[in-house]
Amino acid sequence: MELEIKNITKKFKDKTAVNNFNVTLFEGIYGLLGPNGSGKTTLMRMIADVVKPTEGIIMINGRNRKIKGFSEGMKERLGIAQALLNDPKILILDEPTAGLDPNERIRFKNMIARLSKDKIVILSTHIVSDVEFLANEIVIMKQGSLVEKNTTSGITDKMRGKVWSLIVDEQKYGDIMDKYKISKTSMDNGFVTVRIVSDEKPAASAVEQKPTLEDMFLYYFGEVAEKLR
């Protein structure tokens, strides 16, 4: 099965929610990752044929026809169960883990992994850990546009040389925070260990670290990630 999203744009008056989006998906689990307002819901609604694109077309197996048997996921558990009832070939789940407790999240992920065979599963989230190990591929969306589509390891490979660990004394911490995107901080005995995402080595004593998807999110959405914390 092939789901082709071609030159899709959605405008609401003068607001462009989705901007010339192109992606082709095959069977597998896709994590649609982006901060709030990046256009995830609008894109999913167009795939689900709930909303008409301003421009572009969506095709399944090269036929330009309406998607039958799709389901738009809902936040409620009942919604997910209902979505799965008619065994759709394309399963679209919008922020499905919102409102789930940690145990329910684990159960949900296991269920999706089990059910995804022969299906295209698209699930959106603004929480990296929801999709880091579940999705075969991550589709990153920013301000309505596709930033990247890649495997988790493909994405983190590209982040090599951008993630650093640095130990500073507490007085210097403020300066570091102002200057860099900080993905983690730990304090011990007046010293602060900071994990920094930066194109350049932040200091001579900084040590390069193995990047994670979380670091990538901070790299692309730094300001937003700060607000979400």
Ligand SMILES: Nc1ncnc2c1ncn2[C@@H]1O[C@H](COP(=O)(O)OP(=O)(O)O)[C@@H](O)[C@H]1O
């Ligand atoms: N019905 C609508 N009318 C006007 N603007 C909308 C509408 N739906 C979404 N938007 C705007 O489009 C942008 C993308 O929204 P949305 O698709 O909900 O993003 P996400 O799901 O990633 O949070 C936002 O700026 C949002 O305010």
Ligand SMILES: [Mg+2]
């Ligand atoms: Mg949304």
